[in-house]
Amino acid sequence: MTHTQQMVQTNPSQALVDEPTLVECIEACFDCAQSCTACADACLGEEDVQMLSRCIRLNLDCADVCEATGHILSRQTAAEVQMLRASLQACAEACRLCGEECENHAEHHEHCRVCAQACRRCEQACNNVLSAIPA
Amino acid sequence: MTHTQQMVQTNPSQALVDEPTLVECIEACFDCAQSCTACADACLGEEDVQMLSRCIRLNLDCADVCEATGHILSRQTAAEVQMLRASLQACAEACRLCGEECENHAEHHEHCRVCAQACRRCEQACNNVLSAIPA
Amino acid sequence: MTHTQQMVQTNPSQALVDEPTLVECIEACFDCAQSCTACADACLGEEDVQMLSRCIRLNLDCADVCEATGHILSRQTAAEVQMLRASLQACAEACRLCGEECENHAEHHEHCRVCAQACRRCEQACNNVLSAIPA
Amino acid sequence: MTHTQQMVQTNPSQALVDEPTLVECIEACFDCAQSCTACADACLGEEDVQMLSRCIRLNLDCADVCEATGHILSRQTAAEVQMLRASLQACAEACRLCGEECENHAEHHEHCRVCAQACRRCEQACNNVLSAIPA
Numbered sequence: 001m002t003h004t005q006q007m008v009q010t011n012p013s014q015a016l017v018d019e020p021t022l023v024e025c026i027e028a029c030f031d032c033a034q035s036c037t038a039c040a041d042a043c044l045g046e047e048d049v050q051m052l053s054r055c056i057r058l059n060l061d062c063a064d065v066c067e068a069t070g071h072i073l074s075r076q077t078a079a080e081v082q083m084l085r086a087s088l089q090a091c092a093e094a095c096r097l098c099g100e101e102c103e104n105h106a107e108h109h110e111h112c113r114v115c116a117q118a119c120r121r122c123e124q125a126c127n128n129v130l131s132a133i134p135a
Numbered sequence: 136m137t138h139t140q141q142m143v144q145t146n147p148s149q150a151l152v153d154e155p156t157l158v159e160c161i162e163a164c165f166d167c168a169q170s171c172t173a174c175a176d177a178c179l180g181e182e183d184v185q186m187l188s189r190c191i192r193l194n195l196d197c198a199d200v201c202e203a204t205g206h207i208l209s210r211q212t213a214a215e216v217q218m219l220r221a222s223l224q225a226c227a228e229a230c231r232l233c234g235e236e237c238e239n240h241a242e243h244h245e246h247c248r249v250c251a252q253a254c255r256r257c258e259q260a261c262n263n264v265l266s267a268i269p270a
Numbered sequence: 271m272t273h274t275q276q277m278v279q280t281n282p283s284q285a286l287v288d289e290p291t292l293v294e295c296i297e298a299c300f301d302c303a304q305s306c307t308a309c310a311d312a313c314l315g316e317e318d319v320q321m322l323s324r325c326i327r328l329n330l331d332c333a334d335v336c337e338a339t340g341h342i343l344s345r346q347t348a349a350e351v352q353m354l355r356a357s358l359q360a361c362a363e364a365c366r367l368c369g370e371e372c373e374n375h376a377e378h379h380e381h382c383r384v385c386a387q388a389c390r391r392c393e394q395a396c397n398n399v400l401s402a403i404p405a
Numbered sequence: 406m407t408h409t410q411q412m413v414q415t416n417p418s419q420a421l422v423d424e425p426t427l428v429e430c431i432e433a434c435f436d437c438a439q440s441c442t443a444c445a446d447a448c449l450g451e452e453d454v455q456m457l458s459r460c461i462r463l464n465l466d467c468a469d470v471c472e473a474t475g476h477i478l479s480r481q482t483a484a485e486v487q488m489l490r491a492s493l494q495a496c497a498e499a500c501r502l503c504g505e506e507c508e509n510h511a512e513h514h515e516h517c518r519v520c521a522q523a524c525r526r527c528e529q530a531c532n533n534v535l536s537a538i539p540a
Contacts, residue, residue: 003301003388007308010380012315030300031273034344038277040465041345044458045282053449054213060445060465061218064206067337068199074304075196075311078189083196086228093221110280118273138436138523142443145515147450165435166408169479173412175330176480179323180417188314195310195330202472209439210446245415253408324483331488334476338469345466348459353466356498363491 002027004074013076016084017132021125022073028118028125029070029091035118036063036098042111055101055112062098065091066122073129081133088126088133095123137162139209148211151219152267156260157208163253163260164205164226170253171198171233177246190236190247197233200226201257208264216268223261230258272297274344283346286354287402291395292343298388298395299340299361305388306333306368312381325371325382332368335361336392343399351403358396365393407432409479418481421489422537426530427478433523433530434475437500440523441468444507447516460506460517467503470496471527478534486538493531500528 005023008015015022040059043052069091072083099119106113140158143150150157175194178187204226207218234254241248275293278285285292310329313322339361342353369389376383410428413420420427445464448457474496477488504524511518 003305003384004308006384007305007312007381010384011308011312013312026304030304034296034300034340035273035277037341038274038281038344041347041462042277042281042283044461045347047455049454049458050452053454056449057210057213057446058215058218060210061207061215061222063341064203065222068203070304071199071307071333072196074308075192077311077315078192080193080196080232082228083193083232086225087196087200090221090225093217097215097218111277114273114276114280138440138519139443141519142440142447142516145519146443146447148447161439165439169431169435169475170408170412172476173409173416173479176327176482177412177416177418179326180482182320184319184323185317188319191314192311198476205439206442206468209443212446212450246412249408249411249415327480327483328485328488330480331477331485331492334473335492338473341469342466345462348462350463350466350502352498353463353502356495357466357470360491360495363487367485367488 007074011076013079015076016079016081016134017129021128021132025125025129026070026073028122029066029073032095032118032122033063033066033070035115036060036066039102039111039115042109046109052105055105058098058101059115062094062119065094069126084133085130088130092123092126092130095119095126099123142209146211148214150211151214151216151269152264156263156267160260160264161205161208163257164201164208167230167253167257168198168201168205170250171195171201174237174246174250177244181244187240190240193233193236194250197229197254200229204261219268220265223265227258227261227265230254230261234258277344281346283349285346286349286351286404287399291398291402295395295399296340296343298392299336299343302365302388302392303333303336303340305385306330306336309372309381309385312379316379322375325375328368328371329385332364332389335364339396354403355400358400362393362396362400365389365396369393412479416481420481421484421486421539422534426533426537430530430534431475431478433527434471434478434496437523437527438468438471438475440520441465441471441503444516444520447514451514457510460510463503463506464520467499467524470499474531489538490535493535497528497531497535500524500531504528
């Protein structure tokens with residue numbers, strides 16, 4: 001059992017969505033933040049860095065939004081559907097844009113291929129939580 | 136002239152919106168992140184902390200979203216309207232929710248009164264940028 | 271193989287320390303940031319929140335420092351021993367202080383027990399990287 | 406009076422250092438985080454981006470550490486001298502390294518010149534708080 005799972009289970013407040021869907025999304029947000037931070041740096045070290053400037057920029061944006069969303073999802077006290085929804089929508093959008101851009105470079109750069117996977121997994125996980133939260 | 140203004144002007148890429156509207160919003164995001172971080176802490180030190188738990192929670196969420204949005208707005212390279220819009224919408228919503236909650240405690244706690252001002256200014260600044268970005 | 275491992279391996283720049291030690295520390299930093307963010311929230315939802323104010327405060331500090339350190343360790347381009355050392359020392363100290371405080375509440379609150387584990391693992395991982403970086 | 410000043414004054418817990426020294430440092434941390442985030446992006450948009458890779462990398466590190474330190478300084482509840490000291494030392498070091506690197510490019514890039522100012526001001530402010538906190 002991961003620490004994230006244990007933290008969700010031991011919080012005195014009930015989560016707004018079922019535990020596996022929530023845990024998957026929290027872990028995907030932190031994982032994607034790490035991959036995007038690392039991909040921005042890997043791109044920066046490449047010889048064709050100028051061709052990767054849009055990728056670096058979206059990596060940095062996506063890392064920022066994933067981290068904010070990972071924090072918000074980690075909180076269960078006085079949870080607010082509107083706050084959750086707004087941040088999940090921003091996060092799914094950031095992951096979609098960054099994932100698409102990384103896919104454009106996946107053939108030439110392995111780090112972009114891996115990062116695209118992390119983005120797509122997180123995009124999906126955000127959409128799953130969005131479907132699960134009460135209307 | 137603030138550092139933020141100078142940084143916007145010296146970026147080699149043109150910003151998506153006019154400079155004063157952009158600068159106001161970047162500064163409001165960082166200012167609100169600071170106020171919310173400090174308000175969460177001030178609430179935590181109050182005797183009636185239990186009554187302030189929703190305020191603390193929204194303070195922390197709002198600080199996270201303001202910081203992510205402040206970063207995204209600070210970047211002008213390969214700017215993406217969809218990324219900007221999604222994060223500004225999340226930020227305006229976070230500031231609205233946190234501002235409303237802080238207003239509920241403004242009579243009893245000066246830090247909530249000040250923080251509500253920072254939230255409302257940032258909410259307005261986000262909405263101004265949202266109106267200014269091309270459709 | 272985790273995404274973090276893959277990102278470290280596919281970076282065009284050589285890491286300053288051996289891969290397993292680095293990967294363990296990056297993953298411990300992000301994991302600890304998540305646990306501390308969640309523990310602050312879980313404490314906030316407890317009836318004895320007033321007794322947990324120091325724990326919440328250290329949780330928030332520790333999450334901030336772990337996240338900054340996790341980012342810095344994720345970058346391999348133009349790595350700077352002095353930057354690494356300063357942030358790892360701050361992170362080991364934050365994890366030690368927060369881990370100790372969480373241990374004080376471990377008997378009464380499961381989330382503090384789990385969070386203490388995450389802090390202690392991260393403290394150790396930071397010290398391992400500190401021992402491994404060139405003098 | 407800035408929001409930061411008001412937030413420091415209205416916190417129910419006494420700050421560990423005198424108010425003007427603390428406020429100056431909190432504001433310098435957030436200001437430097439903004440300048441470094443913007444400088445990384447401005448460098449990324451320059452034609453000689455490859456020559457600026459170390460600058461971008463240090464900008465990103467410095468922004469991360471300044472933000473963590475700005476948060477920690479914004480909290481006055483159960484303040485811990487050891488936590489403060491460790492994060493201020495990391496922040497002064499990050500600002501020194503990034504400031505030096507930005508100064509190397511100040512003649513060719515205005516954003517590096519401005520960012521170096523923000524870094525040097527923050528380095529000084531961190532050292533001032535370090536001198537003021539009780540031994």
